[in-house]
Structure formats: structure tokens, C-alpha cells
Amino acid sequence: MEQTRKLMKAVHQNANNPKLAWHLFKRILSSPSSSTSTHHLLPTITRILLTANMHRQIDNLTQLITNNHPNIAHSSLISILRVLAQSPHIDFAFSHFKSLRSQFPSTPLPLQLYHILLRSSLHHNRPHFVTSLYTDMIQAGVHPQTYTFNLLLQSLCESNALDHALQLFDRMSEKGCHPNEFTVGILVRGFCRAGKTQQALEFIDNKFCKNVNRVVYNTLVSSFCKQDMNDEAEKLVERMRDQGLFPDVVTFNSRISALCRAGKVFEASRIFRDMQMDGELGLPKPNVVTFNLMVKGFCQQGMMKEASSLVETMKKAGNFVTLESYNTWLLGFLRNGKLLEARLFLDEMVDNGVEPNIYSYNIVMDGLCRNHMMLDARRLMDLMVSNGVCPDTVTYTTLLHGYCSKGKVFEAKAVLNEMIRKGCHPNTYTCNTLLHSLWKEGRKSEAEEMLHKMNEKCYQLDTVTCNIVVNGLCKNGELEKAIEVVSEMWTDGTNSLDKENSFAGLVSLIHNVSTNMPDVITYTTLINGLCKVGRLEEAKKKFIEMMAKNLHPDSVTYDTFVSSFCKQGKISSALRVLKDMERNGCGKTIQTYNSLIMGLGSKGQIFEMYGLMDEMRERGIRPDICTYNNMISCLCKGGKAKDATSLLHEMLDKGISPNVTSFKILILAFCKSGDFKVACELFDVALSVCGHKEALYSLMFNELLAGGKLSDAKELFEASLDSSLLVKNFMYKDLIDRLCKDKRLDDAHSLLQKLIDKGYGFDPSSFIPVIDGLSKRGNKQQADELARIMELALEDRTADRIYRNGKTIFRRKLHKDGGSDWQDIINRDVGSGIALKTLKRVEKSWGQGSISSLLPQKNDFLDYYDG
Template structure:
């Protein structure tokens, strides 16, 4: 006895050295003087071994006890089993020991609390199949269940969505002498509500229960009705609670507010919130911190930032803006609505108020910075986190990686992944999918293949999203056969495809990944879209049939793919047949559907039908976008109704939809084609005020004026373009110089050529020839020789500066494709659609008398400076 006591003392002292503690305890078990009280020490050594993950030694412990000490074996093994069941994430080991115990002592029943512990642990660790085995063993051992036992079993069935079996078990409770209680009702009601069967849950408590349920059950029902947008039923239930004397508490109201905000019905939620604040005489509960946070989140999600700010001020005055959750909610709202500076001040305010930001706080800010492509600031934030003792996690690194990928900076994204792994932070499937998608987008096929291989080697759980990225990448690269092969192999066993050479599915489908990488609607839609884009409609139809045969129901995107393809081929009747099938299968027309049809009908000149589609869009509440209007404008211009198209432009501006460069290009071309150059110039003026001084607008207007024989106007516009550094190869300036020379306007041609030289543009030097010839014929030999020498130097390709006799400097400059500075564009865009509307009205009334000269930048223009 004394030796055992000393050894146990040594075991306790060496608890941090589990190997030595195990060695000492084995001496206790092998000692002939070991008493029956040794089983009291079994829990101690079990906890030491379990903390060190020494599962093999725990198995040895059970074997030693069974073979050397049969008199204490049963009690000792139960002690070991209880500790394993109580330890998180060790339910598999516990169940293995349970089976071993039942094999050794089949006729000795286990205590009911131990069954309960095992049942509860199985539920917590998502092992519903253990529950069935435990209950069967319990009945066979003659252990009588209690109501608590049935509650655990019902919880297991509800979490497995086996509601019919749960009701059957509920009916059998009375046969075992057990009667349901309020917890039983709560479990079943929660199970029905999670499955979206709230009405069935209400019927259950009305028809199956012989006792009054508590407020918790009613709150669960109220919340579920609100989530399903059944607010009338929720209101009736609240009244019913009052009738039963169960006055709704703050949890009831929070459930309603939460559900309404999630459904986007923030105004309805705010009315309830206001009543809670104001109508104390009605017996309504006062809002708590949770209520305020729910409303704040709701306002932010709907972009109602003024209401959110007002609420934050109210919370601060009432002392309800004091916890980390409130700050995080406000931070998230600000950043998701683009208020970066405010978010930064909130982060500083948190620190000043003694509330330390946690990893979630920093991840919110990181997400906001990356969404706004502020990658340098995101990197600095990561340094700040570490300096404050908060270390980046998988979400932090993945957010940063996604930010780089969204900017097309794959090299930096790969560096983030490597850093992440080096710092011991394991990437998840989403991390890898993000980088993989970016590699495919940039056509870096070899790197994408290598990454897939690495993901497979590291046993990352590749999923359907991974497969869809691969299919999309192959379609983008024109490898449709391989994409089709991947889809086919996704249905088969992954082990059969691993050995195939160059098999992408082999990389995606490893044995452990097969169940999670089955094709879905997106997979097939991606492949169908790829086939349609290259005109392989018959193959796309076959894939559509295969998709239906696999019980995958197409969505609106799938149908839209076919509608667009048929419209592009001019097969409008086929597109309309697709529409009928689409509506028959319960898929609603989308904006893309209407845009495709408008484009298709417009190519056939069916304007009346297009207006019918526009009316239908309004009836269905589908708001046209710029693509819709551009299609309409193009269609009207094609059939010679350019003035009607201009009224659409007015409608666009009136609705606050900004026309783009394409909108104006279509109209300008149409009016120039019909010879209405005054109208075209006025529209050009509107275009500049809305879109900014874009090279595409200047080059189009210049070319149209030149083609229409408006040489003076074209010359003035070219000068304006040169002043704004907008000249590009899209300008037909060579033709202008040639025409000026032919029209005996040699001085104008020479002036333009000299301006091109002075501005340092690298232009087509064949433009010199007609001017040189003209000067020679006129007797201006010196000027002609000078131009010839400049042309000769340029043709030799010398990049160094050259000085001619008149002191002009010639140097090479790449033509600005976009034209102008971003700042100039912003300044001009800030003129806004208000001025554009006024100008357009002037166009509609008298088409105005604007001059191209007004486009030239003034020398003292402060904004340009």
C-alpha cells in the first residue's frame, strides 16, 4: 500500500512528462500489493495519456487492467470510457472502448448516466449512427430509458432531418413509461422549423401535446414564421402568447427583428423597434444591446447609412454601444458601404475606449481595404495586427490573396500563399480555389495544373467549385474536349481517372474527394456556354439533355445561354421556343434574357416587338440597364429612327443611368451617316460632359467629320485632340493632311504636321509626302528640305533628340491610347448629367449651334492646370 501511494505521488508530480508517468503507473499495475482501490487512480493516468494523445498507451492500459485485475476491470473501464466521452473530438475512441467493454462484459449493464453521456457526445460530434447502436444496446441490456433519453434520441433524429421517425419515436414514449416535457416539445418544434415546416410544428403542439408549451417554443415558432416571410402568422402567434399569459419578451421581438432584417424588410423591423422604444404603456419589452445590434446590422446591409449613424449616436448616449460586437457590426457596415476613413476612425475609437479589436475586427477592415484594391494599406494592417498581438488566420491571408487576384496580381497572390504556409497557417479549399481561378483567368494553364496537383498531394478537400473552375478555365482556353472529359469523369470513380495521362479529372477526383466533386448546374452551364460561344449548338443541346438525365434542373442562366446563342445566329423562333420551355420549367426571364431578345429582334428590324418587350420588363419589375438601352438605340438607328433613339438617351439620363461611350458612338455614327453633323456635334458635346474626354469619342467624331467632307471641323477637332494628348492610331489624320493638300489648303496641312512634330508624336511619316510635294511645287524649297530631313531621321528610327535648323526638337513618344489624364476625366465627368440633360434638351429643340473651337482647352483653365 505504501509503495502504491508513493508511486501515485510520483505519477502526479510527472503529469507534464506523460511517458514517465505511464512507466510509473505500469509498475503500480504490475505490483503484487496492488489493492482494489487502484481503480480510483485510473482517471488520473487516463487524463494524462489523453492530453498527450497517447491513444495506444490507453489501449494498453485497458488490456493490463483486464488481464491483471479482473476484480476492478469493469469499474476501471467505465472510468476510462467516461473520460473519453467527456473529451471533445474523442468520440470515435470512446465508442471503440464502449464496444470493447460490451464484448468483455456482455451481461453487465452500464449505468444510464453513462449512456446519456455517450449519446450527448455523439450528437455534439455529429455521429448520429452511434446513437442508434447505443440505444439498441441499452434496450438489450435491460436499461430502462427516461424522458431525457428520448429527448436525446429525438434531437438526433431531428438533426438528421428524419422528422417522420422522430414523430414515431415520440408516439412510443408513453409505451416505455416516459412522458414528454417542455424540452421534448422544444426539440421537435426546432427540428420542424429548421426544415422549413413551421405550420406542421404549430399543428404538432396543438394536436400532440397535452400541456401548455413555454415561451421558448413560441419564440422559436415566431422566428421561423418571420424567416419564411409569414409575418401575419407571426403576429397571430404573438397575440396567442398574450392570451395564454406568456407575454412576449425581448427574445420574441429580437427574433422578429432579426428575421425581418435578414429578409431585407428593414422598414418593418424598424417599426417594431420604434414601438419597443416608445410604447412602454403597452407592456412591450425595452430593446437590449442585441436588439440595437440587429437593427444596426439591418440598416448597414441595406445601405441606409444615415439611419445607421443616427442609431449609433443613440446607442452611445444610452450606453448600448460598449461591446466588441457593436463595434464590429458598425465596422462591417461602414466598409461594405465604402466608408473607409470612417472605419479607420472607428478602429481608433475602439482602442481609445479600451476595447481591443479581435481577429474578426481586423479581418473586416482587411476585407474593406482589399475590396477597394488598397493592397499596400492591407499589408500595413497585417503588420499592425501582429504588433498588437493578433496573428493573421486563414481568413486574413485568404482575403489578402483574393485582393491580389482581383487585381490580376497572381505573382503577389502566390507569395501570400507561400507566406501563409510558412507561418503555419493552413489554407482551406476556398483559398486554393481563389488562386486557381485567377491562374485560369490569366491563361496560365501550366501553373494551374501544377497547383491542382499540389492540392491533390496535400489532400485538400477539392470540391465541385474546384471542378467548375477547371471546366471554366479549359473553356476559356478553347479546350472544350478536355472540359467535356472532366465533366464526364466527375461522375465516375476518381481512382479510375487518376492514372489517365493529362486527365484534369484525375487531379480533381481523388478517392476521398469523389462525393464532394459531383457536377452541378453551374458545371453544365459553363460547358454549354463554352460550346455555344464557338457555335457548337448541337453539342450544347446534347449536354443539356445529359444534364436533365442526371436530374440536374437548368436555371435561368442555362436557358439564357441558349437564348443569346440563337439570337446571335438570327434564329429568333428557336430562341422563343427556348423561352416557352424556360417558363414551363418555372424559370423566370432575367435581364439577360430580355437583352438577348432585344438584340436579336433588333437585328431583324422588329421594333414593334422590342417595345412590347420593354413594356413587359416594366410590368415584371425588371429594370433595364445600359446594355438594354444601347441595344434599343442601336436597333432604332439601324432602321433610320435616330431621333427616337435620342429620346431614349434622354430617358436614360432622366433615370440616373449613365450612358457609356458606346451609347454616344452609336448615335453620333447614325446622325453623321444621315448628314446631320450639327446634331452629331451636339451629341458629342453631351458625350464629353457625361463620359469625359475619351479618345474613342474624339477619334470617332474626327473620322466621321473627315468622311463627311467637313475638313475645317475635322482640323479643329484634331487640334483639340492634340492639345489634350489624345491622338492615337484610330485618327485618320493622314487622310486629313492629304485632303487638305488636294484642296489647296497647304498651309493648314503644314501647320498640322508642324504641330504633330512640336508635340513629339510618333505618327505615320508618309503624312510628310503630300506636304513636301506641295511645298516644293510652291517654291518653298527650304521648308520642303527641312521636312524631308525630319522624315528621314524618323524613318532611321533614331530615338535620341534631334535639333533642326529652326530649333524644333523631334523625339519619339508612344501614342496615348486612353487619352488625357484620369484627373481631367474626373473633372469633366463631375459636370454631371444635369448639364448633359440641358444640352440634350437644346439638341431636341433646335439642335444647338455649338462650335468645335469650344472644345479647345483654355490657356488659363484652372481645372486643367
């Protein structure tokens, strides 16, 4: 016995050396008379092994106990399971739970252990574990308590199964359990989170007024404020006073928080001011939480001046001392793009003795990734580790999302692998982010592999996962597979529980309504995919199926049909959809109007198009760039290019920047009508608004060339080469050929020479007319030199060297389609004022449209930064 006591003491002393502790415990376990010692030591050794992620040894531990000490096996395994259930390793704990129940199927477990497992399952978002645990309880004859029902109600509410939660609530008394104030609070919170605050109020009015405490009232007040039902919130505050539950600072903080979340910062600030000034009215004084809520609210609305003033007030009053206050202000800096201020403030935190926590670093990580500063984000992670803060799931997921947003899937996959290697478990959101990126980049096989791994690792596949897959399949043209996935979402897992037991049947609904059922987005995605390939009848059937499943379509669903009908010219069908849309309470959106304008334009119904724009303004819907582009396109097709130009003026006047498409439509229209002077003036405006884009240059060049304006086309092409723009869309070969035919051989030769000197890829056939011309004129040396260059280009179109005058000239590596890969970094003037002045000249037709004015200015400074 003395030896055993020494070994037990040694195990405790070697908690930081798990391998040695495990070796010592096995020696105790091998002793024939050590059953009592073993039982007492089990929680300790389990925690030691769990901390060290020695899961295999824990499996061995349960096996050794079962084999060596069968008399205490059941109680010992319960002791191990209790420790596992209270750890973050809920999947591992549930595996041991199933093993224990299979070993001792007729021996019930303590109710308290079920509670621990249920709490942990809820905390780690495992609703299907809740289903299994409750079913096992019932089958084992373990009688639930009120607390048990509260956990089950919480699971149903979090799964948005409110009707089933009410059914369970009504049946609690059948099991001899009576609801308490926590029961009421869970249901009220569930209804409020689902946006059904009025139903929550009716619930407490009809059933349990006596169990309504201040927490429940605060939940209702907050929810009413969030739904812009301030009068109802005020009535509840008065009702609280009437019942002797005087509103406290939490009540007012709930109101302020809800108003700020809804973007109503001015209303929140009025309540905040009243709390500061009207003490004689019995209002509570604001606390640190109140100040933090207001700072956060101001920052969310970009009101940094007001937020800064409030922070200074807090500092003077000595209230700006908590880590939460620092994190709130840090988040404000990052969300408003003030990266430098955030970095300085992070240093200020450390100087003031406030150590940044994981949340602080995650805030900065999010800000850096949002601004695509991935190198700095990586450095921040190194800084975290050096400061003793381990990156968590949020850190890695934020970094992974940053890479995915830039299309860098390889780097994102590397982050996921590193995350797993470091023992940090990805969650469903992490996997969904990468899965979405893989589908978006067209990497279907990798997406399927990712999905299989998610299944293998038992990650809960939720509706978002399924929607990503459905969307990916639709975009890849695999609509039949997408339809099959949606069908399986409805049928999967519904027969997994015993339906003969009525209570078990009710519990099974937790699984069925949890996180893998189709929603409005699922059906809208599928309907959109069917509409895009013209399968409108099938899309209608899916719409009917959606309604039959009690899924109510939203404006996006209706807009999908409106857009499809308008694209097919079926305006009357689109209008019928609109009637149904408004009948079901879905208002017209900007997308609805854009689709209708496009459809009416295709029919030449210009008057009706303007009428829709007027209706938009009356309803407070501001026309966007798509609206104007649709209008401009339709007017130009109808021969009303001048009217379209006035719309361009209107856009600039209203602060809506036209894009490249806007100008391309107009330039093309004027060129087709032969008015090249106005087209060139519009081109000048386009460069000032959109910058020196290849799409604008190539369009203008090709139209000038087609219109026989060879000199202007040549000058514009030379300007494009000087700007290092891509030339794949320029018909420069035709220009060279026509110059040669027009007996302008020197101009054609100089263009070729400029292409070579600038290091561009070129079409070797463009050399032939110049070589022929030089040969006929007797310039044999120049003709031979061009012929040698052409031969080299034909031998290797991807060569990075050319020969001239007998010397090898190395050029920069070409972009795959013929130009450099930094051609878009061009000096740009986006001032709408300059554009408006120039556009007025266009309308008055007194601009000269000189091509020489279109040459790009030299860049003294490139405002370009890649983190």
C-alpha cells in the same frame, strides 16, 4: 522514481520551451519502469508539441510508445488522439485515428472519442471524415447513442441531405435511441436553412410537439420572417403564448434580425419601437443585442443618419460598451464607404479602452480591399501584428481577394505563400478565390498547378471549385474536358463504402451529397459554353440531363437559351423557351427582355420591341443600359436615328447614364447619313456624360476624316494630343497624307511635329508625304531632319529618345500602344442636367457643333486616388 518525478516536474515547468520539454520526456520514456508516469504525462507533452507545431515529434512519440511500452500502447495512443481531436489540426488528428485503427483493428475505441472526432470534423467542415468515423463505429461494433445520431443528423442537414436526415431520424428507434429536443432542433434548423420552413413546421406538428422548446419556435419565427411570411410568424408567436412559452427577447431579436437581413428595416423598427414603448402588453424590453441588430440593419440599407441617432441613444444610456457594439458600428462605416470615419472610430475604440480584436481588424481590412486600397491594407496588417493580434485565415483571404479583384495575381500568390509560411492554413474559399483569378487572367497552367496542390494538401474540393474549373475550361474552348469534369463529379467516390451494410449505405450519403456534386450553376455554365459555340443540340441534351438529375433550371439557365436563339435569329424557338420558362415558375428577367429586344431588332420588328419595353415597365422591371443600347442600335440600323436620339433623352431623364457605346452607335449613324452637325453635338454631350474617352475622340475623328472634313478632323486630333489620349485607333496617317495632297503641307508638318513634341509613338511611313512635300518646296533642312527621325524610328520602334536640331531629347516612356499610361485621368463633367440641355439643342438642330468647344479644360485638380 525520485528522478522520474523530478523529470516530470521539469517537463511541466518547461512548457514554453518545447524542445527542452521533448528532450526531458524522452528521458522519462527510456526508463524501464516509467509506464505509469508516461501515461499521465502524455496529454501535457502532446499539447506542448502541438502548440509548437512539432508534428514530426508527435509522430515519433507514438512510435516510441508503441516500441517501448506495448502494454499501454493502445490506451496511450487514445490519450494522444483525444488531445489532437480537440485541437484545430483535424487533418493531423484523423491521420492518427487511421493509424491507431490499423494497429489495433479488433480493439474498439471509446464512444466518447468518436464523439470528439465527429464534433471536430463538423466544426472544420470535413463531412467525409464523418462518413469514415461512422462506418468505423459500425464495423467495430460500437453502439451509437442519441447524441451520436444528433451529430450525424447535423452533418446530413449541413450537407442539405434533408430526405436522408429524415430517414435516419425514423430509424433511430431501431438502434434503441430516442430523439430528444436537440434532435428536433437540429432537423428544424436544417429545414429552415434550406428555406423549407413550412416542412419544418409540419414535421413538429406530425411527430414531436412535446419536444418543441422555445429555441425551436424562435428558429421557425426567424425563418418565416426571412421568407416574408410574417403572418405565419405572428401565428407562431401566439401559439407559443398558448403553450405557455412566452416569447422572450430572443424571439423578438430573431424577428428583427430576419427582417433586417431581408432588407425590411422599417418593419423591424416598428417591432423595436413596440418593445421600447409597450411594456404593459408584456413585450420584453430591448437588450444590447436588439440595439446592435437595428444599428446593423440601418447601416445595411445605407440609413446612416438613423443608425448614428441610435448609437448616440445607446451611448447616453450606457449601452454602447461592448466590443460587439463597436464592431457593428465600425462595419457600418466601412460598408457605406466612410473610410475616414472608420479610421477615427478605430482610434476612439482604443481611447475608450476597448481593444480591437481580430474581427475589428478584419472589418477594416475588408473595407480597404473593397476600395482597392491595397497599400493601406498591407499597413493595417503590420499594425495588427504590432498590436499583438495575429492575422487569421479571414485576414489573409480578404487581402488575397483584394489583389485578385485588381487582377494582381502575382501579389495574390505571394499572400498565399506568406499565409502558409506563417502557419495560417488557407481554406477552400481562399484557394477558390485564387483559382478563379488564375482562370480569369488566362493563366491556365498555373490554375492546373493550383488544383493539383489543393489535392495534395487535402483541401476539400467543393462544387464551387468544380464550377470554377468548368467555367475556365469553357472559356478556353475546352468543352470536352468541361463535360468530362461534370461527369466525374457525379461518379467520384460513390463506391468507397461497404454497401452490404444497410446502415453504412445510409451513412455514405453524407459523402455523396456533401460539397462536390454538380448544381444548377454547373450545368448553366456548361450549357452557356455549348451555346456560345453554336452546339445548341448538345446544350439541350445537357438541359434534359440536368432535369433528370432533379436539378431545376433557374432564370439564368433559360436566359442562356433565349439569348442563343435570339442571336441566331430563331425568335420562334426563343418564344417556345419562354413558355417553358413561365410554366416552370421562372419569371422573365432583364436579361430575358434584352435578348428578345436584340432578336426582334435583328428582324426589324420595331413595334414589337416597344411593346416589350412597355411590358417590362408593367411588370416593374426597369430597362437598363443594355436595353436602351439594343433599342438605339436597332433603330439606327433601321434608319430611325432621330427616334433613337429621343431614347437617349429618355435615359438621361430617368437617371440612367448612357455609356460610350450608346453615343458611338448614334454618332456613327448620323455620320453615315452625312449629318455631321448633329453628330458633333452628340459628341459634345458624350464628353459631358462619359468624360474625354479615347474611343469617342477616335470615332469622331475617323468619321470626320471619312466625310472629308479635314479641318475639323485636324482640330479634333490636336485636341486629342493635348489630352494625351492614345492614338493607335486614329487614322492620322491618312489625315497627313490627305493634307499633303490638299496642298496643306504646313498643317501636315505641324501635326507631325506635335506628335514628336508630345512624345508619341508614330508610324514612320506617315513622314514620307511630308518629307516629299518639303523637298519639292525646297525646305531641304526640314526634310532632312524628318528623314533622320524616321530612320531612327525604323531602327528602333521602342526607343525612348528622338533627335531634333542635332540634340537628344528624352521623352517619357511610351505606353505599349502609343500613348502615355495616364491619359484617362481627364477632367470630367458627368452632370446629367448639362447633358440634357445640350441634347435638347441637338433635337432642335440649332447647335453649332464647334469643334473648338470640344477642347478639354485644364485640370486644376485631379480627383484621383489610388490606395
